[in-house]
Amino acid sequence: MTTERRRPIRNFGLALASFGVLWALPWRPATPLAGERRIRVVASMPNFGSIASFIGGDRIELTTIGVGTQDAHFVDPKPSYMVKLRNADLLLVNGLDLEIGWIPPITQGARNAKILLGAPGYIDCSTGIQVLEVPASLSRAAGDIHPYGNPHYLTDPLNGEIVAQTIADALKSVDPASAALYEEGRKAFVRRLHEALFGKELVDLAGGAKLAREAAAGTLDAFLDGTSIGGAPLRSRLGGWLGRMQTVKGKPLITYHKDYSYFAERFGIRVVDYVEPKPGIPPSAKHLEELIQRLSQGEAHLIITRPYVEHRSTDYLAEKTGVKVITLPIDVGGTPEATDFFRLFDYVVDQVVAALGGGPARPGGPASGGR
């Protein structure tokens, strides 16, 4: 510590001015008008980015914030994400408050009015989704619940069709000159989705849109069993992911988090319990003992966990009961095989069927086909 003569601080204003000059430098050329450049799309998580890329193709410049091995509930709101959002035309989010801990701070810090909540570029992909498990009452005594219902709707691949429509509408709105291209992309995506879900043969016979509507209405089984072709019910033509999952339909399993409700509903499997006693609450020793009892009595044949949760509890359950544990991705990129939305479900269906003893891996490659 020193004692000196008074010396006024000089050039404080100069320092301020230098920051201003730095900011004003033409680091980047002026933003061209839409139509002359690609549409900048930022997806909160890779599933939405994958669907957007099927629709927009080369017309969009895609950036994804989260990665497939991350828990979408707990992505950190890094300031660097604000930079990714600064020039975005569209922001695709899961919605239903899944990203409540990180999308608001990075959008509000991005200085981009186009992608703020309520602005035309803020695309909530849950629009139009039939949301499951909307809580009748809200209390955190029930754990880290989602007030608007279960946000993991993309575990049902058929909801990808609704999301594709939402994204296509958004792209058409921001880039009307390429509307036909986006519509073609959407149709191609939906066609491929139907074939991957129901099998190409059944789609050729009955039409993908018809099958999708029956599935969405919960009447697909009645339709397949009540319609005969050449004396055989249509169910005999069911292929794709649904066809593969027929062999394990109704089998009980346990998941780590309550994130497979939509998957279970679509494919007819039964989720009988969760490793988490309540959403977001790690399992206690008592809860694990209860699960061991249930598993030992054969109440569930499989435990499904996620790449981003601890494995100690599930390893313990497997060790005590011999029940198989598999780690399944929930997002594109959650495993190296899940390179896009279709490969994600190829992988998931394969793993579930194999783990539940539903037969060998399908012949002839992925149900979703090639691209």
Place this chain on the structure above:
Amino acid sequence: MIMRPSVLPTAAFVALLMLSSSAAQEPEPSTTPPAPPAPASPAAAPAAAAAPPTHEEVDTLRREIDVLRRRIAELEARLSLLSSAASSPAGATPAAPTAAAPTPPEVPLRPAATAPPARSQSLLNPAISAILQLNGTTSLVHSSDANGFDLSEAEIALQSVVDPYAKFDMFLTFPSSGSPAVEEGTVTTLALPASLQLKGGRFKSAFGKWNTLHDHAFFTIERPDALVNFFGEESLTNDGLSLSVLIPNPWDQFINSITEVGTALPGTSFNADHSDLTWLEHLAWFFNTTPNSTLEAGLTATRGKAGISQALIAAIQRAGVFTGLPRDRFDSSVYGLDLTFKWKPLRLNVYRSFLWQTEVLHSRRDLEVLVQPALTLTPATVSSYGGYSYLEWQFAKRWRAGARYDLSELPDEEAAREWATAAVVRYQPTEFQEVRFEIKRSVRNAAAALRFNGEPDDTQLFFEWIPVIGAHGAHPY
């Protein structure tokens, strides 16, 4: 569309016609017959009209007719099912064309009657949260009035967007001693051009990292000594304006400049007359060193007016008799350097993390000193340093352990210096509750000890329990 059996043949015929003409209009669903035989090429049709058909052509046509007959049968079966389903309420589906209907089934799967679920923005009430801080403190060396439990603070936060152009954040604090106050209350623009963001109101100044934190978000229970010595028991807080600029750069990295002007709330370095303005400039650079780790570096400079120093007041009291008139407005500047490294693995970021945060502060403060034995006041400038370094390791989802080293001089007193080491254990049952324990060992030289009843050292234990209810906005990264 409901079709009665009497119209089935007509409908089937229409559908049959569409098989050959609707592919372009209706690519989804495909109408390709199952296992089709090799169809005649389009060029074969005029050729067939010009010459008698060969046996092969006849066989081909027969196979095609067989396929089409089967297709008609399928369509009839499906129409029959649809008719029965349409007449049954249980089997009714949304009024939409079916695959076999003559209109294209290009209708989105999205239920037409399903409105989007309610969203936060549709709720007019702001997000409201309440946070409680129950503190317990004791000294292992000295008996002190500070021993005991204390409801140190209760905070109520109200946060919402104002309109498409601004958001509003209000944090009301209810300290155990003193009146309720606005800890922070700001309106922040959301739609300014050129990457600008303007904030107005009362806010914690962007001096480094720790100063911007609310008490419940501290890493340790108490704030580092350097911040206390340089700014006071509360954060450096301004009533004024703050302009933030996200500086464009060729590397697309987060480089942010914050310029503040306002009136600082009374504190150590800036406690002069209310009409004096305090200026601050903060430049932050944040980048990802790896996908799992980040580094943030910041530089800060702030300048304002300080009042009479505590050191002079103490010296006058010790002198007993003094008839001079001390000045009460002096230039005061504080500069800061902050560095934060975080490691949070993307895949397991809620289970494991590491944090290293360091800040160095430098104060240059004009003041008057009392010269003995003449008891005259002489102007001087005290240049002093301070800082802390904090390490934290999260070893389980709910558990973190941290350690901090403090070194601080006093900005208004020559040769006064103190050191401290602290260790903290933090337990978070959920993200809405935290319990933490801290032990802190402080050592001071003689000049600094004068500020602490002459006590050259101390060892303190702290306890804190912080619950939060309601919708509390996410803290900055």
